[in-house]
Amino acid sequence: MLNVVVLMGRLVADPELRHTPNDVAVTTIRIAVDRAYSKSGADKQTDFIDVTAWRQTAEFVSRYFTKGSMIAVQGSLHVDNYTDRDGNKRTRYDVQADNVSFCGSKRESGTGGYEGGNSYGGGSSSYSNSGANTYQQPSAPATAPAPAAPAYSSGDTGDFQALPDDDDLPF
Template identity: 45%
Template sequence: MLNRVILIGRLTKDPELRYTPAGVAVTQFTLAVDRPFTSQGGEREADFIPVVTWRQLAETCANYLRKGRLTAVEGRIQVRNYENNEGKRVYVTEVIADNVRFLESNRDGGGSGGSSREESSNNSNNSGGGNNRSNYNSNNGNNNSRDNQDPFSDDGKPIDISDDDLPF
């Protein structure tokens, strides 16, 4: 069985960051994803898909995502239900994201200069729990020491590898 979804769209409003009673961060936002066709009137239509992120990924999304930003989301579809105040059963379909990629730099001038930032976490249960890991594709402004830089970053220079170092 497989439950995997990848979406690219724009945020309809700023993400909403909240905390559970146990202190776990959760962020909700809606992604507007264009449909691949136009309506009979020639207008472009979009789907508005609710997205939920948890823990460190939630806090990062709340800090860096803003309305209108182009964003890629990878995760799984989850359907949950509850009984509302009127006693009716309400079904909610949403994407639980475990990987969010910011595809545009900040428009406010304090952005990442065009580089993308990626956050991901491995969720192990339906409530979004699990181990978190973050991977920022920038050197965090620390250019003084080679020890703190990513040795695999693309600096535009060719890599010199002899045939003796290759395992095949």
């Protein structure tokens, strides 16, 4: 079975960090995502998706993201069935965030200064909400560069031709 959700959109409001009685950090954010509903993709509708982040991910989101920030979320779909005050059965869906990443630039969202590239949940500096739940700082570069590996050779190329230089490609 597979339960993986990947979303990219903008925060609808500033995140608010809360703590459970056991002092576990949690924040629930709502992101606006576009969904094409025609074959051509020209007609789009905006969906508003609730996302819950826990522990260090919640602290990271509440510290570095603000209303209008572009965010990428990878997590799983969580279904909550409950009965409301009137006795009606209800279902609520939200995404439990495992990884979050910056997307785009702050210049796009109007807050100035940041040019994307950092990723929390993958990439050079990474954070994943699984396992020990600890932020991992990227390792410092080595003082001396490692010797270059020999060029990869796949052996006999048979009927394949060598590709022209990149400057000769038509695109």
